Each structure stands twice: as structure tokens, then as C-alpha cells.
Amino acid sequence: MPARPALQPGERVLVSTRAHGARLTRPFLVLLLTVFALSFAQRALELRWRPVAEPWTTVHAGVELALLAAAGWMVLRSCVRPLLRWWRTRYVLTTRHLVLLRPGGARRTVSLPLHQLRGVSVERRRSPALGRRDGRVVADFGSFGGLRLEHAPEAQRLAGLIRRAAEDEWAAGGAGRAGDPGSGGGAPGPRPTRVDRDAVVAPRPGPSVAPHRPWSRRVVQQEQE
Known part of the structure; x- marks a missing residue:
């Protein structure tokens, strides 16, 4: 994505910025909660169920992989994607x-x-x-x-x-x-x-409404639709 929009002849960029980092607060909290939940689930699995014979050892490994996959999907969807969207907007x-x-x-x-x-x-x-x-x-x-x-x-x-x-x-x-x-x-x-x-989408004014600019005394006639 370009760092700035296509400019018309004589047009200049005055400000180019992105949203404040506070917008990443929610993804950061989701990341912390996901890591905590994964650690808790893995620890509980180890303490409650540790099979030593087949096929339960394979099932145990499959459950661990499922937990990792679920945590990875949550981090990708709720943390990585918002971070990339914030960086590129x-x-x-x-x-x-x-x-x-x-x-x-x-x-x-x-x-x-x-x-x-x-x-x-x-x-x-x-x-x-x-x-x-x-x-x-x-x-x-x-x-x-x-x-x-x-x-x-x-x-x-x-x-x-x-x-x-x-x-x-x-x-x-x-x-x-x-x-x-x-x-x-x-x-x-x-x-x-x-x-x-x-x-x-702002409310559409009537064709006869003249927009008033509150920071100046100028009244600009709205173009007929």
C-alpha cells in the first residue's frame, strides 16, 4: 500500500499519521489472556491426564496440538490482524x-x-x-x-x-x-x-440547505444534486 495517496498537480501532503497506539490495547489484552488460558489448559491436562499406553498417548498429543492450534488462531485473528491493520492504515x-x-x-x-x-x-x-x-x-x-x-x-x-x-x-x-x-x-x-x-455516512442534506462553517462567517451554497 502506498505511504500516501495519489496527488493532483499542485497538491501537497500536510499531515500523514496513523492512529494512536492506544488502539492496540484490546489486541494486547487478548494476547495476554490467550497465553494465560493456553498455559492453564496445558497444565491442567498434564496434571489430570497423563496416559502411558496407546492409543491414549496419541489422543493426548492430539489434544495438545488442538489447544496450540486454537491459541494460534486466536492470536492471528485478534492480535496479528489488528496490528497489521493499524500499521497499514x-x-x-x-x-x-x-x-x-x-x-x-x-x-x-x-x-x-x-x-x-x-x-x-x-x-x-x-x-x-x-x-x-x-x-x-x-x-x-x-x-x-x-x-x-x-x-x-x-x-x-x-x-x-x-x-x-x-x-x-x-x-x-x-x-x-x-x-x-x-x-x-x-x-x-x-x-x-x-x-x-x-x-x-453523514446525513444527506436537502438540495436547498446551505452548509454553514462554524469557524468562519462564510456560508457556502450547496451544489444542487
């Missing part, structure tokens, strides 16, 4: 798009144009912060959908950078750039596909 902010890069290549990439940004916020965490500054950043792009960036590092700062980049894009006349979805010209840009838990 990146949150990228460019001068024109907010992009979610995920394993699977371009078909799994979600790229939304900043000139359609309606609002961005940081949702309050349910658990204690414990000194961490990560959080869930939710960016609403109106009829284009939205992104939910889980455990985004420096969440408040990232949200501010997204707002600033959107304002700069509008100041540069980004609504009419060729190649952006909805611009009315050029080749279509990347569109959100196979949206899952990292992305949310």
Missing part, C-alpha cells in the same frame, strides 16, 4: 483532500474533497484520558459522506488543521478544481468505497 490531510488509506489498495481508499467540508469536531471520550491527547475526529462532508478517524493523535490539533486547510482551499477557489468530485469537469477523483467502521 494512515490518516492523510492534503491541501485538497482528507484521505483514509487502508490495506487493500486504491479500492479501499476514502478520499473526500475539503471544499465540501461542512464541519469537523472531536467527540468526547467515554473513558478517562489518562494524559493522552488522542480522540475521535469526525469530519462531515454533507452529501459526500464523512470520516470518523478513531484514536487520532493530537485530535484537537488535527481538527484545527483540517479546518484551516478547508478554509485555504476555499480561498484558493477549490470548489471549481478539475478532478474533484462535483466540480463539473475533468476526470473524476477518488470516491469513497467500501466504507466500514473508520468511515461514516
